[in-house]
Amino acid sequence: MTSSGLYRGIACRNRVKSGESVTEAGTSGSSTRGLAGWAVGYSSSLLADQVFFLALTFAALQVGTPGQLGLVLAAGSIPRLLILMIGGALADRRSPKRITVATDAARAAVLAAAAVVLMLGSMTTWQLVSVALVIGALDGFFLPAVGALPARIAPVHEMGRVAALRTVAQRVALLAAGPLAGWLVHMYGPSAAFWASAALFLVSVSSLATLTLHPSPPPPPGHSDPERESSQQEYGYLRQAGTALRLVRRHPVLPWLLLLIAGLNFGFAGPVTAGIPLLATGSQWGASGAGLLLGAFGLGAAATGVGLIFTRWIPHAGMLAIGCVVTMGAALAALGYVTTFPAALSAAVVLGLGSGVCGTVIHAMVLTTTPKAELGRVMALLSISIEGVVPLSYALTGLLADFTGARATFVVGGVIILATAALAVTRPAVRSFELVRPAASQDA
Numbered sequence: 001m002t003s004s005g006l007y008r009g010i011a012c013r014n015r016v017k018s019g020e021s022v023t024e025a026g027t028s029g030s031s032t033r034g035l036a037g038w039a040v041g042y043s044s045s046l047l048a049d050q051v052f053f054l055a056l057t058f059a060a061l062q063v064g065t066p067g068q069l070g071l072v073l074a075a076g077s078i079p080r081l082l083i084l085m086i087g088g089a090l091a092d093r094r095s096p097k098r099i100t101v102a103t104d105a106a107r108a109a110v111l112a113a114a115a116v117v118l119m120l121g122s123m124t125t126w127q128l129v130s131v132a133l134v135i136g137a138l139d140g141f142f143l144p145a146v147g148a149l150p151a152r153i154a155p156v157h158e159m160g161r162v163a164a165l166r167t168v169a170q171r172v173a174l175l176a177a178g179p180l181a182g183w184l185v186h187m188y189g190p191s192a193a194f195w196a197s198a199a200l201f202l203v204s205v206s207s208l209a210t211l212t213l214h215p216s217p218p219p220p221p222g223h224s225d226p227e228r229e230s231s232q233q234e235y236g237y238l239r240q241a242g243t244a245l246r247l248v249r250r251h252p253v254l255p256w257l258l259l260l261i262a263g264l265n266f267g268f269a270g271p272v273t274a275g276i277p278l279l280a281t282g283s284q285w286g287a288s289g290a291g292l293l294l295g296a297f298g299l300g301a302a303a304t305g306v307g308l309i310f311t312r313w314i315p316h317a318g319m320l321a322i323g324c325v326v327t328m329g330a331a332l333a334a335l336g337y338v339t340t341f342p343a344a345l346s347a348a349v350v351l352g353l354g355s356g357v358c359g360t361v362i363h364a365m366v367l368t369t370t371p372k373a374e375l376g377r378v379m380a381l382l383s384i385s386i387e388g389v390v391p392l393s394y395a396l397t398g399l400l401a402d403f404t405g406a407r408a409t410f411v412v413g414g415v416i417i418l419a420t421a422a423l424a425v426t427r428p429a430v431r432s433f434e435l436v437r438p439a440a441s442q443d444a
Contacts, residue, residue, distance in 0.1 A: 047173040059190035071129060091145040101209050104142065112195065115194035118194065149208075153213060167305035248381060252427075264328065271332060281406075297351055300348070301359070303352075308356070318434070321424075331351040334347040396409075
């Protein structure tokens with residue numbers, strides 16, 4: 001992060017706190033159309049990714065052992081994590097719209113080719129690994145770019161709505177992908193699911209290609225930002241990716257938001273994904289009970305996301321985010337103590353409600369406080385803070401379940417989340433953070 005870019009980001013945050021006007025280009029109508037196009041494109045791409053992942057799992061199980069299945073799935077995640085920072089630097093220097101359109105089109109082509117191969121016979125484990133590697137690498141370029149797009153199509157006061165749309169898209173994709181992929185594989189085989197995923201990627205291409213981006217704002221008078229201009233001319237993308245780490249280290253809010261996201265996912269991912277089936281089995285609730293608990297969580301998260309889409313402004317964003325993290329920690333820990341299914345169902349609903357608000361508000365805070373010129377790289381760090389801790393959370397959940405039982409995984413996960421909230425609440429810049437009021441954004 002360059003010095004002038006950092007100061008512009010801090011200055012914007014201070015104006016937001018004091019309620020001063022923050023002017024953004026674009027009209028209300030154009031930003032609404034742009035957000036609708038982004039939401040359709042992002043949702044289609046996310047659903048395509050989920051359908052592909054499940055179809056890949058079924059295809060790998062047909063030709064290999066469980067150990068080889070793990071190899072295939074890991075092949076998709078490793079290149080994604082390695083490329084994310086380079087993809088973020090590319091999104092900051094080039095058009096994020098072109099990157100998202102190109103990567104979605106490439107993923108559609110790869111999956112269509114894989115579907116043809118499966119229709120003609122079958123794929124070996126190593127061929128599936130190759131497909132996973134390519135899709136994972138393209139994901140690494142797509143995710144930072146699609147995260148940076150909203151700031152180029154909508155005014156800053158709309159970032160809360162952007163984050164709410166993102167929450168709803170994620171929940172809908174997770175809820176819809178399983179039944180869709182399962183039905184296609186059951187009826188027609190993995191090739192049909194690959195075809196469906198390719199078609200969904202093309203829907204995303206057609207939607208994202210229609211977006212009109214606002215130009216990046218020029219630096220204010222007296223801030224020519226020679227350091228950034230020099231870095232763009234002299235250094236490659238890998239070197240520029242490192243500037244995001246300096247931005248986060250020196251920024252008053254971003255490091256704590258990313259820490260909050262990482263701690264939340266570390267405490268949450270394992271118990272919810274692996275712990276709920278274990279808890280349902282041990283409590284004699286069965287697979288249907290586990291499905292109802294996961295459905296209650298997803299329904300709660302989606303409900304709050306939909307509600308926030310129609311909320312013009314979210315007041316006291318910093319304290320609200322911390323409060324919802326505390327709520328999630330308490331609800332997750334409660335799942336480890338309750339002994340009846342109705343009580344567990346209630347805890348899952350509260351957990352989902354807190355997750356919907358928390359994920360929306362924290363993401364809106366990140367979008368609001370990050371300088372636009374660095375947004376792609378910060379989105380890459382955001383993805384890493386989410387995905388990087390998930391395998392560790394799974395491993396911890398497995399160890400705890402083996403030695404102490406499934407209930408302990410929820411208690412420990414809840415304590416981790418509460419401890420993360422306690423760290424965030426010590427930071428005045430996080431506690432006092434406010435999103436931009438709609439009245440403070442005026443059309444140019």
